[in-house]
Amino acid sequence: MAAVAxxxxxxxxxRQFIIVNHARRDLSGHHFHAALPVAQSLREAGxxxxxxxxxxxxxxxxxxxxxxxxxxxxxxxxMEPVAxxxxxxxxxxxxxxxxxxxxASVRSGRASVRExxxxxxxxxxxxxxxxxxxxxxxxxxxxxxxxxxxxxxWASRRGAFYLSPPFLYKGCRxxxxxxxxxxxxxxxxxxxxxxLRTRIGPITAxxxxxCKGLNFEGxxxxxxxxxxxxxxRPLIELAxxxxxxxxxxxxxxxxxxxxxDLERLLAITGADADDHVLMPSAxxxxxxxxxxxxxxxxxxxxxxxHLQFRDSVFGREPEARKLERSSFAGVVQAWFSLHARxxxxxxxxxxxxxxxxxxxxxxxxxxxxxxxPAPFRGGAAEDCLGNERSGSS
Amino acid sequence: MMRVxxxxxxxxxxxxxxxxxxxxxxxxxxxxxxxxxxxVLLCGDHPRAGRRDFERHYSWLEDLGVLDIRRHPSIASRxxxxxxxxxxxxxxxxxxxxxxxxxxxxxxxxxxLNYVFASPFxxxxxxxxxxxxxxxxVLSKQFAxxxxxxxxxxxxxxxxFDLYELYDQVMMISQEEYELARARSGAxxxxxxxxxxxxxxxxxxxxxxxxxxxxxxxGSDHPPNSEAIAWFYEHVFRPRLKxxxxxxxIAGSVCNHLSLSDPCVELLGSVDDLDAVYRRxxxxxxxxxSGTGISIKTLEALGRGKPVVATPVGLRGLSDVGDCVVAMxxxxxxxxxxxxxxxxxxxxxxxxxYGRRGLEYIRRNFSREGYERRMDxxxxxxxxxxxxxxxxxxxxxxxxx
Numbered sequence: 139m140a141a142v143a144x145x146x147x148x149x150x151x152x153r154q155f156i157i158v159n160h161a162r163r164d165l166s167g168h169h170f171h172a173a174l175p176v177a178q179s180l181r182e183a184g185x186x187x188x189x190x191x192x193x194x195x196x197x198x199x200x201x202x203x204x205x206x207x208x209x210x211x212x213x214x215x216x217m218e219p220v221a222x223x224x225x226x227x228x229x230x231x232x233x234x235x236x237x238x239x240x241x242a243s244v245r246s247g248r249a250s251v252r253e254x255x256x257x258x259x260x261x262x263x264x265x266x267x268x269x270x271x272x273x274x275x276x277x278x279x280x281x282x283x284x285x286x287x288x289x290x291x292w293a294s295r296r297g298a299f300y301l302s303p304p305f306l307y308k309g310c311r312x313x314x315x316x317x318x319x320x321x322x323x324x325x326x327x328x329x330x331x332x333x334l335r336t337r338i339g340p341i342t343a344x345x346x347x348x349c350k351g352l353n354f355e356g357x358x359x360x361x362x363x364x365x366x367x368x369x370x371r372p373l374i375e376l377a378x379x380x381x382x383x384x385x386x387x388x389x390x391x392x393x394x395x396x397x398x399d400l401e402r403l404l405a406i407t408g409a410d411a412d413d414h415v416l417m418p419s420a421x422x423x424x425x426x427x428x429x430x431x432x433x434x435x436x437x438x439x440x441x442x443x444h445l446q447f448r449d450s451v452f453g454r455e456p457e458a459r460k461l462e463r464s465s466f467a468g469v470v471q472a473w474f475s476l477h478a479r480x481x482x483x484x485x486x487x488x489x490x491x492x493x494x495x496x497x498x499x500x501x502x503x504x505x506x507x508x509x510x511p512a513p514f515r516g517g518a519a520e521d522c523l524g525n526e527r528s529g530s531s
Numbered sequence: 532m533m534r535v536x537x538x539x540x541x542x543x544x545x546x547x548x549x550x551x552x553x554x555x556x557x558x559x560x561x562x563x564x565x566x567x568x569x570x571v572l573l574c575g576d577h578p579r580a581g582r583r584d585f586e587r588h589y590s591w592l593e594d595l596g597v598l599d600i601r602r603h604p605s606i607a608s609r610x611x612x613x614x615x616x617x618x619x620x621x622x623x624x625x626x627x628x629x630x631x632x633x634x635x636x637x638x639x640x641x642x643x644l645n646y647v648f649a650s651p652f653x654x655x656x657x658x659x660x661x662x663x664x665x666x667x668x669v670l671s672k673q674f675a676x677x678x679x680x681x682x683x684x685x686x687x688x689x690x691x692f693d694l695y696e697l698y699d700q701v702m703m704i705s706q707e708e709y710e711l712a713r714a715r716s717g718a719x720x721x722x723x724x725x726x727x728x729x730x731x732x733x734x735x736x737x738x739x740x741x742x743x744x745x746x747x748x749x750g751s752d753h754p755p756n757s758e759a760i761a762w763f764y765e766h767v768f769r770p771r772l773k774x775x776x777x778x779x780x781i782a783g784s785v786c787n788h789l790s791l792s793d794p795c796v797e798l799l800g801s802v803d804d805l806d807a808v809y810r811r812x813x814x815x816x817x818x819x820x821s822g823t824g825i826s827i828k829t830l831e832a833l834g835r836g837k838p839v840v841a842t843p844v845g846l847r848g849l850s851d852v853g854d855c856v857v858a859m860x861x862x863x864x865x866x867x868x869x870x871x872x873x874x875x876x877x878x879x880x881x882x883x884x885y886g887r888r889g890l891e892y893i894r895r896n897f898s899r900e901g902y903e904r905r906m907d908x909x910x911x912x913x914x915x916x917x918x919x920x921x922x923x924x925x926x927x928x929x930x931x932x
Binding site: 193195196197202203205206207208209224225226227228229241244245247250251252254255258259261262406407 | 614615616617619620623626650651653654658678679680681682683684685686687688689690693694696697710711714715
C-alpha cells in the first residue's frame with residue numbers, strides 16, 4: 139500500500155496546522171521528536187504550525203518560533219490522576235459561542251479590533267448595537283431604582299433603630315429572623331438553588347441511564363456533563379452501552395476530558411474550516427471526542443482532523459494476533475465499531491503508521507485506513523508535504 | 532508638516548518617573564526635532580495633579596487630551612486588576628468614551644500607540660492614518676509574571692502577535708523580544724535601540740564626599756522591583772553586607788511599596804535630580820528575579836558610568852554586554868554576590884574601570900544619534916516621507932530623570 143501525504147490544500151500564512159502532542163507529560167520521547175520536524179517543515183512550507191501539549195509540559199523547551207499551548211490534562215497511559223485544567227481566566231474558551239474573527243478580517247476592514255478581541259476574551263463584548271444601547275438606558279434606570287430602593291431600606295432600618303424602643307426593635311428583628319430561618323422551606327431559599335441544581339442534574343442523568351439499562355460504573359463528571367447535552371447524549375449513551383460491559387467506562391470519562399481540552403484549544407487558536415489538526419499518536423477513545431466536536435461545530439466551521447494510530451493493537455507475536463484478541467483489542471474494536479455507528483464525518487481522516495498496522499486495524503474494525511509514516515526525520519516530513527503539493531498541482 | 536497623534540497610558544510623563552516615561556519623553560523630543568505637529572492623549576487616574584508641570588514642559592504640543600479613568604469606576608477597576616484581558620477590555624471601554632473617540636478620530640498622518648493593549652483604539656483612528664506601535668515589552672509575558680500559567684501565556688501571546696499585524700510598524704526595544712516577534716508574527720517588526728542619556732566626557736562619575744551610598748537601586752512601582760528588593764535585603768544585604776557597615780539607597784516610586792525599616796537602608800523616593808543620586812553612590816545593584824523586555828534601569832546606570840552588579844534578568848535584552856557589568860545568578864550564589872559587592876565598594880579604581888566600560892557600551896549601542904537615525908528610517912518607510920532634523924527647531928534637551 140502506497141504511503142499518502144496529508145491532504146492539506148494550499149498553504150497560506152494564515153492557515154494553521156495544529157499538532158496535538160499530549161501523549162506524555164514532558165516533552166521527551168519519540169512523539170515530541172517526531173512532531174518537531176513536522177512543525178518545521180510546515181513552517182517552511184508557509185503554514186502556521188501550532189503545538190498543543192500536556193498541561194505539565196514547559197513551553198520553554200520548544201523552539202522560539204513554535205506556538206505552544208499546554209492545555210491537555212490527559213495523557214496516553216493515564217497512570218497518574220488527571221491533571222488540573224490550566225488557568226485560562228478571561229480567555230474565550232467556548233469554540234461554539236461564535237466564529238472567531240480572524241486578524242486578516244480586521245486588516246481587510248471586514249471586522250473591528252473589538253470584534254476580534256471579543257472572540258478571544260470573555261470579558262470583551264462585541265460593538266454595542268442599537269438594541270444594546272437601548273438596554274443600557276433601561277439598565278441605567280434599573281440601577282437608579284435599585285439605588286433608591288436600597289437607600290430607602292437603609293433609612294427605614296436606621297429610623298427604626300433610633301426611634302423605636304430597643305426592646306421592640308431587637309424583639310422584632312429576632313422574630314423576623316427566626317421566621318425567615320424556620321418557616322421558609324429550603325427549596326425557596328436562594329442559597330440552596332445552585333446546590334439543588336448541581337445535585338439534580340447528575341441524578342436525572344443516572345436515572346435515565348438506568349432506565350435504558352446502561353451501566354454508569356466508573357463514569358465521572360465529564361460523562362455526566364456530556365449526558366446533559368442534547369447533541370452529545372446519544373453518542374455517549376451508545377459508548378456506554380458498548381464499553382461499560384467491557385469495564386471501560388473510565389475510557390469514556392478520559393475521552394470526554396480530552397474533548398473539553400480540545401474544545402479549549404480550538405477556541406484559543408480560533409481554528410476554523412481551513413485549518414488542520416494532526417493527532418500523530420491518536421488513541422481509539424479520542425474518536426469520541428473528535429466526533430462530538432465535529433458534530434457540534436458543523437461542516438462549515440470544523441477543521442480537518444487527521445488521526446494517526448500508532449499503538450500496536452495485537453502485541454508482538456503474529457501468531458497470537460491471528461489466534462485471539464486481547465481485552466485491549468476488544469476495547470479498541472468497540473471504539474472503532476462506535477465510530478462506524480456514529481456515522482462518517484468529512485472532517486475526520488484515519489491513518490496508520492505502516493502497512494502492517496493498517497492491515498491490523500482494517501481487520502479489527504472493518505474501516506479503511508491510509509498509511510501515513512511517522513516522520514522521525516525532517517526529510518520524511520518534507521516528503522509527506524512534498525507528495526501532497528505535487529499531487530494537488 | 533506631519534501630524535502625529537501619540538497615546539501614552541500612564542499619565543503625565545514629565546517629570547519622568549519610570550522607564551516607559553523616559554522613552555515617551557524621548558519620542559516627543561524626536562517629534563519636535565523633526566518639526567511634527569503633535570497631539571498627545573494620556574490616560575491617568577489623577578489628571579489634575581501634575582498637569583501644570585506637564586503643560587509647561589510640553590507647551591509646544593498642538594493638543595493634549597487626558598482621559599480620567601477615576602470618573603469611570605468600571606474602567607478603573609479593569610486597570611486595577613491589571614491583567615492582559617483587563618487592560619484590553621479597559622481600552623475597549625475607553626474607546627467608547629466620547630472624549631477619546633473625538634480625540635482619536637481627528638485627522639492625522641501618524642498614530643503612535645504605546646503598549647499593545649491600546650490596540651482597540653485602532654477602531655477609532657482615521658483609516659488613512661499610518662499606525663505605529665511602541666511595544667515597550669511583549670506584554671503577555673509581562674502579565675504572565677503576575678498571574679496565569681503557560682496555557683494562558685500561550686493564548687495571550689497569540690493574541691498579542693496577531694494584534695501586531697494591524698500596525699504599519701511595530702517597534703521593539705528589546706533585541707530578544709524582537710527575535711521572538713519576528714519568528715512568531717507576520718507583522719512588520721523592527722528593533723529600535725532606545726537612546727540612553729550618558730554623562731558628558733570628562734565629568735566625574737562619583738562624588739568625593741565621605742558619605743557616599745555604597746549601593747543604589749532605582750526603580751518604579753512595577754511589582755518585580757519590590758520583590759527584588761525584598762529578596763536582596765533578606766538574602767544578601769541584611770546577612771552579609773549590613774554587618775560590615777554598607778549603606779543602601781533606594782530611589783524611585785518603588786519606595787511607596789516598601790516597608791523596610793532599617794537605618795542602613797535609605798528610601799529616597801522619587802527624586803528631582805537622579806544624576807546627583809547616581810554620583811553619590813558607589814555601586815548599582817539590579818537584583819531582579821523576574822521581568823520582560825529590556826532592563827531600563829541597568830541601561831541608565833551604565834549610562835551614568837556606574838558599576839552594575841545584576842542578575843541575568845537584570846541584563847535581559849542587552850546583547851554582548853560582556854565584561855561591562857558583573858553578572859551573577861543571585862539566588863544561587865548570594866555569598867559570591869556579597870563578596871563581589873564588597874570588593875567593588877572597597878576599590879575605586881575597579882569601580883571606575885567597570886564604569887568606563889559600561890559607558891562605552893552605552894555610547895556604542897544606545898546613542899541618541901543611532902536612535903534618531905533609526906526612527907528616521909522606520910518612520911520614513913511607513914509614511915513615505917524622508918525625515919531629518921528640522922533646522923529651525925531647538926536641539927534636543929537632555930531629559931535625565
